[in-house]
């Protein structure tokens with residue numbers, strides 16, 4: 001891990017340009033070993049290598065389509081976080097590059113030098129986006145999110161946040177590519193770790209470090225109004241995304257407990273302030289859960305809610321994680337998998353409780369094998385088929401159409417890395433269970 005404070009301490013008696021050289025090696029040349037930094041004298045390299053090694057301890061999973069790489073990074077204190085690299089085909093760049101078949105033919109005909117150039121161009125047809133975590137676990141417990149099932153441990157330091165981009169920058173360097181975009185949409189609520197996230201953003205944006213344009217950095221928040229006000233005043237061109245997910249307080253509070261503290265009206269008031277102050281377009285993220293927030297009436301309600309704002313809506317099919325269960329009998333009682341041996345019930349009146357043991361569920365699914373289901377007194381039985389489900393394609397299309405016809409710009413998020421449990425928190429959750 002890179003510890004900038006320690007680096008400065010170690011170099012405090014060296015000429016001031018040494019820190020510039022060292023930082024350049026870390027953040028521009030992406031070295032993972034001080035022995036590669038030949039601009040530094042050998043004794044200093046050796047000292048840094050022994051006192052401040054640059055290794056980042058991580059386990060890497062790659063999706064079958066090779067478009068998603070997920071790193072489970074182990075931190076100094078033994079906690080794990082996730083970070084994801086998503087590789088999108090870059091349409092603008094692809095236009096000039098031609099299709100893959102013709103490129104392959106060209107490689108066959110060309111000299112070695114040409115081949116290298118073509119390979120390089122092929123690499124440049126991808127936009128490489130890193131999805132960053134900002135906390136270990138998350139205290140906000142959104143229903144659709146596996147990270148929300150992990151116990152919150154602590155905020156990440158700015159160095160730990162930056163290391164996630166550094167890890168993938170080193171990986172991409174091998175093929176002559178680099179990280180183009182950063183999104184704070186991984187584990188944790190970035191605005192509950194505001195100062196460290198903003199410090200990390202400044203390092204990522206620094207021309208002498210990663211040099212990632214502010215417009216290529218996005219922060220997604222569940223909506224902490226105080227911090228949205230602060231963010232509006234930062235004078236940065238960084239994008240703001242609001243995880244909205246519901247057209248009204250009733251549904252949003254069920255999906256996101258934070259809504260009880262900061263209801264939609266208050267949230268939108270701060271979003272309006274942000275837009276007026278920055279004149280920047282806001283993205284509203286909307287996780288679509290079958291039969292919960294995906295009806296045509298919800299689309300109409302959502303359109304009325306955001307109409308007139310400088311914004312667009314991004315629809316995201318909910319992740320069907322085996323760790324998220326939704327059960328209800330008339331009312332919205334929710335049950336989810338918690339740990340290896342039991343289930344917990346979250347009641348609509350906000351009281352958490354687990355009552356009696358109902359039955360063993362051996363063999364129903366790998367995640368529930370050897371577990372036991374416990375139930376809240378508010379419902380009679382638990383139907384494991386009632387997993388939190390993504391909306392169907394038809395439902396998403398209808399929803400999208402209604403929003404578009406109401407004059408709302410709407411996009412749909414492509415799902416990455418389903419085969420490697422690409423959703424936020426799933427790997428750490430799984431690893432934690434063992």
Ligand code: SF4
Pocket residue numbers: 138139140141142145146147148149186187188189222424
């Ligand atoms: S969606 Fe974000 S804020 Fe909500 S529980 Fe997950 S990580 Fe936390």
